[in-house]
Amino acid sequence: MQESPSGGFCPQQFIEKAVREISSTVGASEKVVCALSGGLDSTVVAFLLDRAIGDRLVSIFVDHGMLRLGEAAEVRELCGSSLQGTFICLEAGGRFLKALKGVLDPEEKRKIIGEKFIRLFKEEALSLGEIAYLAQGTIRSDVVESGAGGGAAIKAHHNVGGLPEELGFKLIEPLRELYKERVRLIGEALELPEAILQRQPFPGPGLAVRIVGEVTAAKVAVLQEADAIFREEVAAAGLTEKPWQYFAVLTGIRAVGIKDGGRHYGEVVALRAVDSTDAMTAGWTRLPGELLDKVSKRIIGEIPAVARVVYDITAKPPGTIEWE
Ligand code: XMP
Secondary structure, three states: OOOOOOOOOOHHHHHHHHHHHHHHHOOOOOOEEEEEOOOHHHHHHHHHHHHHHHHHEEEEEEEOOOOOOOHHHHHHHHHHHHOOOEEEEEEOHHHHHHHHOOOOOHHHHHHHHHHHHHHHHHHHHHHOOOOOEEEOOOOHHHHHHOOOOOOOOOOOOHHHHOOOOOOOOEEEOOOOOOOHHHHHHHHHHOOOOHHHHOOOOOOOOHHHHHEOOOOOHHHHHHHHHHHHHHHHHHHHOOOOOOOOEEEEEEEEEEEEEEEOOEEEEEEEEEEEEEEOOOOOOEEEOOOOHHHHHHHHHHHHHHOOOEEEEEEOOOOEOOOOOOOO
């Protein structure tokens, strides 16, 4: 059943219970490796573990190179300086892009990224010696949408569907029963910085599922730039309430336009903004026309590869939030 964001939910109690459970599950000399993806969920998990087992936590941040502009640096800064245990950052953008070369199918992209993610940090974790547990930030909507709860599989969310069967770790997933809003409340209670708390939900496979078709370094760079402009303008618009999730998509379509007085055949960027509480359903946000106009002009003016900007007006259902 759908939970209300805060009704009857006490984040402090949840934290105490989770910390108790983790401490009693993990033996006094055992270590836990935590998979950091850069999002709120896995960061909250890392900080819960930090309270429970302190320096016996090894956090591994696999930077797959497909995060939003500047976000990898923020994770490195926060986790590198605040967690008591070991923090490792694997810069693996090149390896992910190589694995994705020529891959067009969205589910295949998810699977490749999920498997590579797990394999890379498993290798890293094994090189550190005996580690029994793997902690990750799986939340309720990941489980439901992957079909693990008996529902229809819509998308293979990478922290559930991509997990190899032979995984040698025992899993710790303290947020598995919670939807996003409650995870944010826990993050607040853990006193995580505002930049992380306000971080929008972000798919594990990152910008790869916002680039329709093959993922290349050049496309990632274009999308990061378009997305950063959209975020900047939403922040500058001073909206009373920001959309729940908003981002740019590289549609894989090209269109004709005029640039510098000549014909320009370039990429079509779609802007998507949705309001939701749990990602299970969502409505498209009625962003002010002036804001959309400004974003469109900036994206086309500042990014040479882009010829056109469109706005996605599809609710979920029948659409999904991401394009792939
Ligand atoms: P969809 O597109 O399924 O998205 O309506 C629902 C929410 O889930 C996020 N999302 C993902 N998260 N791995 C994740 O960890 C994924 O493969 C994935 N696909 C979508 C999406 O950003 C939205 O918040």
